[in-house]
Amino acid sequence: MSKPSLPQGTRDFNAATVQKRQFIFKTIQSVFETYGFQPLETPAMENLETLMGKYGEEGDKLIFKILNNGLDNPQKKQQTLEGLEKLFAGKTSTALTERALRYDLTIPFARYVAMNHGSLNFPFKRYQIQPVWRADRPQKGRYREFYQCDADVVGSESLLNEVDLVAVYLTAFQKLNLPVEVKINNRKILLALAQICGGEDKLIDLTIAIDKLDKIGWDKVKEELQNKKFSEAQQKIIQNYLTIEGNNTEKLKQLSILMGNNEVGLKGIEEINYVLDYHVQTGMDKHLVADFTLARGLNYYTGIIFEVKAIEAEMGSIGGGGRYNDLTSLFGVPNIAGVGISFGVDRIYDVMEEKNLFPSTIDQTTHILFFNLGEQETKAAYLQMMQLRDKKIACEIYPEKSKFDKQFKYAEKKGIPNVIIIGTEELAKNECTVKNIITGKQTTVSLSDLSNFEF
RNA sequence: GAGGGCGUAGCUCAGUAGGUUAGAGCGACAGUUUGUGGAUCUGUAGGUCGUGGGUUCGAGACCCAUCGUUCUCCCCA
Numbered sequence: 001m002s003k004p005s006l007p008q009g010t011r012d013f014n015a016a017t018v019q020k021r022q023f024i025f026k027t028i029q030s031v032f033e034t035y036g037f038q039p040l041e042t043p044a045m046e047n048l049e050t051l052m053g054k055y056g057e058e059g060d061k062l063i064f065k066i067l068n069n070g071l072d073n074p075q076k077k078q079q080t081l082e083g084l085e086k087l088f089a090g091k092t093s094t095a096l097t098e099r100a101l102r103y104d105l106t107i108p109f110a111r112y113v114a115m116n117h118g119s120l121n122f123p124f125k126r127y128q129i130q131p132v133w134r135a136d137r138p139q140k141g142r143y144r145e146f147y148q149c150d151a152d153v154v155g156s157e158s159l160l161n162e163v164d165l166v167a168v169y170l171t172a173f174q175k176l177n178l179p180v181e182v183k184i185n186n187r188k189i190l191l192a193l194a195q196i197c198g199g200e201d202k203l204i205d206l207t208i209a210i211d212k213l214d215k216i217g218w219d220k221v222k223e224e225l226q227n228k229k230f231s232e233a234q235q236k237i238i239q240n241y242l243t244i245e246g247n248n249t250e251k252l253k254q255l256s257i258l259m260g261n262n263e264v265g266l267k268g269i270e271e272i273n274y275v276l277d278y279h280v281q282t283g284m285d286k287h288l289v290a291d292f293t294l295a296r297g298l299n300y301y302t303g304i305i306f307e308v309k310a311i312e313a314e315m316g317s318i319g320g321g322g323r324y325n326d327l328t329s330l331f332g333v334p335n336i337a338g339v340g341i342s343f344g345v346d347r348i349y350d351v352m353e354e355k356n357l358f359p360s361t362i363d364q365t366t367h368i369l370f371f372n373l374g375e376q377e378t379k380a381a382y383l384q385m386m387q388l389r390d391k392k393i394a395c396e397i398y399p400e401k402s403k404f405d406k407q408f409k410y411a412e413k414k415g416i417p418n419v420i421i422i423g424t425e426e427l428a429k430n431e432c433t434v435k436n437i438i439t440g441k442q443t444t445v446s447l448s449d450l451s452n453f454e455f
Numbered sequence: 456g457a458g459g460g461c462g463u464a465g466c467u468c469a470g471u472a473g474g475u476u477a478g479a480g481c482g483a484c485a486g487u488u489u490g491u492g493g494a495u496c497u498g499u500a501g502g503u504c505g506u507g508g509g510u511u512c513g514a515g516a517c518c519c520a521u522c523g524u525u526c527u528c529c530c531c532a
Contacts, residue, residue: 005523058530061456104532132532137456139526146532317532344532373490408492423490435491442491 009136009144016363020353023362024176024345025129028149031172032127035164037151040126042108044133048092048100054107054330056299062134064101064144071096101133105150106327106340113154113338114331122155122336141315141347150321152340154328159271162304162323163278165341169308169319170284177357178348179311180318181287185294186272187301187322189255192265193241197234204299206238211295213242241292248276248290255292271304300324306341310351318347367455368418369411370397371404380447381422384432387451411437418455422447 006012013021051063071080076095083095102108105128113120129149138144151168153161166182173180190210194203205228209221218239225235237258244254252269259265272290279285296305303323310318321341328336352358368388370381378397385395398407411419421433432450435442445453 008523056530062530134531136531137529138524142531148532315532320532342532347532371490403489404491405488406492412493419491421491425490433491437492 007144009138009142011143011145015365017349019362019364020358021345021349023358024348024352025147025149027175028172028343028345029127029129031168031175032149032151034171035125035151035168037125037127040109040112040128041130042102042105042112042128044101044131045099046102046108046111048094048098050111050331051100051103051107052092054300055103059103062136063103064133064135065092065097066099066101067097068095068099102130103134104132105130105148105342106152106324107330109150109152109340110327110338111331113336114328114333117328117333117336120155123153123161124155125151125153127151141350143346147345149343149345150340152338154336154338157337159274159304160278161339162271162275165321165339166275166279166288166306167282167284169306169341170287172343173308176348176352177359178352178355180308181289181311183289183291183294183307183309184272184275184304185290185292186268186304188264188268188271188303189259189292190295192259192262192268193238195264196259196262197230197237202228202230207295210238210242210293213293218242244292248285248288251290251292268303275304296320296322300327300330302326303339308343310348313351313355315347315351317344318351319343363415364394365414366394366396366416368393368395368420369407369414369416370395371407371419371421371423372398372401373421373423374401377422377424377427380427381420381432384420384422384447384450391451393455408437420450 045066048063048065052060055062070076079095083093086093087096109126109128113124127150129147131145131147133145136142136144151165153165166184169180169182190207191200191203194200194206197206209224209228212224213221221242222235222239225238230238241255241258244251244258246254252273256266256269259269276285276288276290279288291307294305294307296307301322302325305322306320307317308319319342321339323337323339325337326334327338328334368385370378370385372378372381378401381397385397388395398410408419410416417436417438419435419437421435423433426432426444430447431444432447433442434445434450434453434455
């Protein structure tokens with residue numbers, strides 16, 4: 001038998017890690033609830049059909065597919081072989097795989113809304129905290145199983161939702177004590193740029209090239225634009241667009257000049273202005289950065305888009321989202337607008353761990369260890385322990401009669417601050433010895449007073 | 456999908472140009488101490504050097520393959 005191991009890109013979480021992760025989950029959850037979002041859970045697996053084609057070509061490749069059961073059935077051999085042929089032709093085949101693990105929380109949510117739109121109370125606000133899976137190659141800040149925390153509003157076109165979601169982001173990160181900036185852009189502006197550069201059909205090429213700017217620099221972007229048949233004049237426009245600098249007001253002003261009288265572009269600017277202006281009064285505008293190079297890979301976004309970046313941290317985005325105008329039409333239910341955001345818990349964890357931002361108070365462990373000093377003594381100790389547990393004090397008793405040395409070490413390693421010793425002498429006098437491991441202070445307490453003792 | 460780094464004891468690693476029986480620190484266990492720990496000292500256990508081939512008189516070291524892991528690019532949370 002070989003050594004046990006984990007699938008690539010997955011992890012076990014020990015007690016300390018779980019407690020820190022729970023801290024993040026609880027913080028985000030409580031903010032979601034404070035803003036009027038209600039929980040939803042969907043299955044780990046979806047029909048493959050539900051997921052395919054929603055995340056672009058790259059995304060489709062990264063979906064974890066589940067092999068059908070019963071493929072060894074001789075009666076279905078023909079079907080299975082045909083399925084394999086399709087597979088080698090680069091297509092998916094329901095003969096081989098009908099289900100897949102969810103890739104994000106947004107599409108399953110859209111599927112849910114499409115299935116239940118008749119009975120939902122619009123505008124419908126839901127939050128969802130569940131793992132997602134991607135068949136990506138793991139590296140720093142990238143796992144094959146990770147959690148997303150999503151909040152979405154559907155059935156409302158109001159920009160007030162965008163305003164509110166910005167506040168959700170900034171409130172949550174403030175509570176986590178993690179300094180961030182929220183980048184904001186608008187797909188309408190990118191669309192306008194594409195129009196100005198010769199056609200909407202260039203939007204995708206354009207966004208992909210723009211998205212790479214801060215990584216590969218302008219020269220490489222220019223090269224890529226050249227390859228995608230953008231003319232010199234168009235490249236010049238794009239360069240002007242990308243080199244817009246200054247504070248938010250200045251940037252937007254320059255952009256509006258560049259957009260000229262392009263209707264979509266001006267609308268996009270107006271929307272960003274609306275959100276920024278709204279947050280002047282909350283003071284949150286300080287953490288908002290208009291960034292016209294922000295593109296976001298998912299092409300279902302149609303309006304304002306967000307991305308959250310931890311300040312002074314070597315980490316990709318720790319959250320993202322935006323407005324999608326018609327996501328449910330993918331599932332046959334048109335005209336339900338929505339906007340949503342997502343938190344990447346695993347990356348948030350990594351950044352917080354790196355910067356040592358977890359409060360020390362979240363380590364939760366046993367409060368009192370009862371020593372095991374023999375059959376009679378332990379029985380008496382057990383009764384005392386149950387009384388303390390009734391008072392919600394976390395207690396445990398060492399299960400084996402062992403040397404003091406060993407029992408002390410156990411308490412110390414587990415971070416248990418108090419031990420209670422009931423030995424033959426104590427038992428005879430109906431007493432116990434309470435010892436605080438940290439201070440070393442030792443007190444004799446009568447058994448009848450123990451439940452009132454201040455630990 | 457493309458390209459690098461690394462796999463030696465439970466953990467962190469050393470192992471010099473290939474040369475006898477593969478080492479250290481920490482940890483674990485035991486004793487010093489059958490009811491007061493954290494220290495010191497002493498001792499004990501623990502390794503098919505990821506796996507499979509090859510080169511060589513001789514391989515932990517060199518070559519090939521393979522698996523695992525990690526990082527970068529692509530893409531993304």
